[in-house]
Amino acid sequence: MLSPEEFREKYPEDELAEELPDSPIGSLRDIQYLYGKLYTLATTGGGEYAPYLTPDAASDLEDTGDSLIVVRVDLSEDEPRLAADEHGPIWVTGYSEDQVQDVAHCKYPAARGIDHSVTHQSGQNSDPEKLARYAKERLTKWATDDVVQEAAENHDEGSIIDGLVELGEDEAVLDEIEDALKTALGGESTTALLTVQVQLDEDEGYRWPGELDVFMEAMRQRKLSKLVTKNKADDSSGNATDLVTGEPARTVGTSEDPQNYFLGKQLEKFPGLDIEEAWRTHPIAEDAAVTVMNADTFVEACTYRTFGAKVYYLPYVWGRISATDTRELYKLLYAAETEDDDMTPVERAYGMMDLDFRNAKLRFYVSAVMPHQMSRYDVFGETLNGRLLYPAELARVHNHLVRDTAAFNSTTEWTAPLPTHDNWGLLTGNDKQLHSVSTGWYFHQTFAERDDDDADADDPRIEALVAVLSGDAISVETLLSEYVDRIVAEQTDEEIEGFPSFRVASQFAQLCALATDELDLLSTTGPQKKPITREPTYEKHTMETETEMFATDGGYPPATKLESFIEDTPALAHDEDDSSLNDQRRGAFLLGALVGDIGSYQEYDQERSTTLVDQFPVKSITGSRIKKVTQETIGKTLTYTRQEKKQGPGYPGTKAEHIVERLRETILNPDPDDWKLDTDDLRFYYALGVTYGMNDYKPSSDDADETEEDS
Known part of the structure; x- marks a missing residue:
């Protein structure tokens, strides 16, 4: 195969332009035809018979x-x-x-x-x-x-x-x-x-x-004869307009292609298929069909496997392709085929293409295929509008959130609202985040675990991956369901010690990144979850502004930190549009924060092996139980407060008072029996609260390095 330099030398711009399609890319077949044409030029040259060689x-x-x-x-x-x-x-x-x-x-x-x-x-x-x-x-x-x-x-x-x-x-x-x-x-x-x-x-x-x-x-x-006799057809051919070139030609109906679409067994593409008349449904000229078959090398080079599915991420040029653009595209395809660097097409394009070409011209065909048996597949998430913007920007926004905002970084002597960890990919903001996003590992770390060998086409991890690659929105309801299933599974797994706080923090970071205004990758079916789809505003809190706030507040960081986190999290903030739903979500979060705070006190100060975090696991939290759990948790908090006061003078107020007072307002005074918040929503924000509460302390100077959570 010609190198990009050899390709440039062998095919001057005017000669190359004559080989290119006259119309812009409008379908998967157009992309395959272009790939097949470039592969032929790079291996067997031009001419009438070149596409037929292998x-x-x-x-x-x-x-x-x-x-x-x-x-x-x-x-x-x-x-x-x-x-x-x-x-x-x-x-x-x-x-x-x-x-x-x-x-x-x-x-x-x-x-x-x-x-x-x-x-x-x-x-x-x-x-x-x-x-x-x-x-x-x-x-x-x-x-x-x-x-x-x-x-x-x-x-x-x-x-x-x-x-x-x-x-x-x-x-x-x-x-x-x-x-x-x-x-x-x-x-x-x-x-x-x-x-x-x-x-x-x-x-x-x-x-x-x-x-x-x-x-x-x-x-x-001989080769053409096989294109019209697949699946026991006698002669699936006829005169029609070629869907690739738009010219009248002898067309074939059951020709192969690199993705096995439009074959006799693909009934979802061929409803009511009559094999002999397939050329009427999907007419492609003989020579064009052979050129499409030659796309296989480049198509496979731009394909990768994840979650038991095959993801196609095929680059092409928006609009009518020029000779100059063709050379850039060929350079990308050549690298994908010849370089053994374990990179996805997303990463390779991000590293090779200049910014203007990436943003203005480069597009991707995106789909995922779930094979079930020979020649039978489920195809879903198919789009021609994939852009490098979505996965690359998601990786950047996620890293910014974890590295630079007050949600994960403390600017005072107190801890940040949520923990980070050097050994957790979604909590480090590392330079491998784009690889994580493009391979689906980004969702593997947060969604419920599944056996990839027995995956199906309804796998929400695949749906989320394809959505991010193509710029489509992911359902908040799906995310919360997956998040809660993963949290509950880890809390009930006897081989995992402790509460999965790093998992919950990772999930929340992901949720916030997907909600950023630049991407708008979250959707909801109703108004109840609308606040979750809004971008948080944690970046407003710089060291200078927080120092000023703490000074004004009397210098008590936990209270100010809690208030800031709540108000900068749209799903928890006081929402004028529908304050009752946010009140309920905020109540679940505050309950979790108190359980986490007191649970940590029990574990480290009281040296108890079983704490409130164990006593009230996520799966036990429901609308009907939340009031009782709140009463017991506040009762336990007051007990520890009295014990602390007996040990010596000078203990001010109630233990975790900054949480208790807000919790009284959101759960004990309004009656949770009438709450409308669904269980997944309630449980996730309770889990987020537990994570917050466990991370709410002032580190001592001799604290040991944080150990990796067993996961």
Whole structure:
């Protein structure tokens, strides 16, 4: 395959422009056609037959010794005969990249049968007997094939194929081929391409299949014949307007493509399919269909697997593509195919393309495919409007939130509202966040765990990944359900110690990042969860402003920190539009904060093995129980307050008073029996509160380094 520099040298702008589509990209087929065209230009060059060749099929044979076996036929006289010159009837040599166009190999990907071209690829390490059979079949099987014979009858050079057939009918000739081949190989097995050279005139020498139009046309017809007979169709073809070029042509209906769409078994793409009439539903011209099939190399290079699904993230240029843009796109596709760096197409494009090209011209086709069995797939999340903006900006916003805002960073002697940890990817703001987003690991860390080997097309992790890649919104209801399931599972897992506070902090950071105004990646089905979709305003709190607030407040950081966090979190703040729902959510959060605060006190000061955090796990919190849990928690808080006061004078007020007073206002005075907040919403913000409360303290100077949570 040509390097980007070689591609530029071989195809000047005016010549390259002639090879490009006349219309902008408007469908997946258009992208596949463009990819196939670029692959053909980069491997087999231009010309009528170039798209039909399959150079990758035998690329592993290049420069590997006895990898090309040539049956040499002399048709320069009245009677056909085998060659009698210095090379003899069989010439065994090495196959090289320079011979791609000469041997003109067209692979037929089937367990049995012969390749479309007269050139045939042997099985792995075939013995001399089997190779001799393949060599003889160039005359006895390929030349006599019905499609090849029909092509010969309609071609001026048809006599060349007739000469092969005549030779193949002579047993003595076949014996000579076998003996010569075994002698040339010396009894050794090998993997090789087997082909034919023909001499038509003594003065011109022996010519390769790629130099004889009848061989190329016969190869073309054999390949085309397979495009109209898939799934037991007799002839799924007809005259129609080609959906790729827009020109009238003979079209085929069941041709293959790199993603296996629009085949006979894809009933969701072909409702009520009549295989014979498939060309009416999905007409694609013969040559265009073959070019689309050649897109496979680049399509696969821009594909990756995650959650048991195959994600397609195919770059293309918005609008009508120019020669200059084509070179940029080819550079990206070439790197995807040749570089083994475990990067997704998202990361590679972000690193290779300049900002203007990325934002103004580069687009992506995005889809995820869930395979169930051979040729049966579920396709979902399909869009042509994927942009690098969405995953790249999400990674940037997430990192900014964790690194730079007051929600995760303290500007006082007190802790930040939520914890961070160097060993938790979503709590570090590291430079691998784009990889996390683009591979789906971003959601793997926060959603309920599943067996990827038994994943299904309804997997919400895949839906969320495709949404982020394509810029579609994710349902808040889905996020909360997944978050709570993961929290509950970890709290009930006997192998995991303690409350999953880092998990909850990671989930909340993700929720806030998705809600940022630049991305607007959250949606909801009703007004109840609308505040959750709004962007928080934590970045307003700089060190200077918080210092001023603490001074005004009498210098008590916990109270100011709590008030600031609540008011800068839209889902918790006093909401004039529907204050009752935010009051309920805020009540659940404050209850969790008190449980977390007192639970930590019990664990570290009272050295209790079972704390309020264990006594009131997330799965136990419901609207019907929350008032009782609040009463018990406040009661326990007052008990510890009295104990502290008995130990000595100077203990001011109530323990965790900044939480207790707000909690009385939101839960004990209004009656939670009438709350409308659903259970997932209630439980998540309770869990967030527990995380907040456990992280609400003033670190001492001799505190040990925080240990990694067992997860």
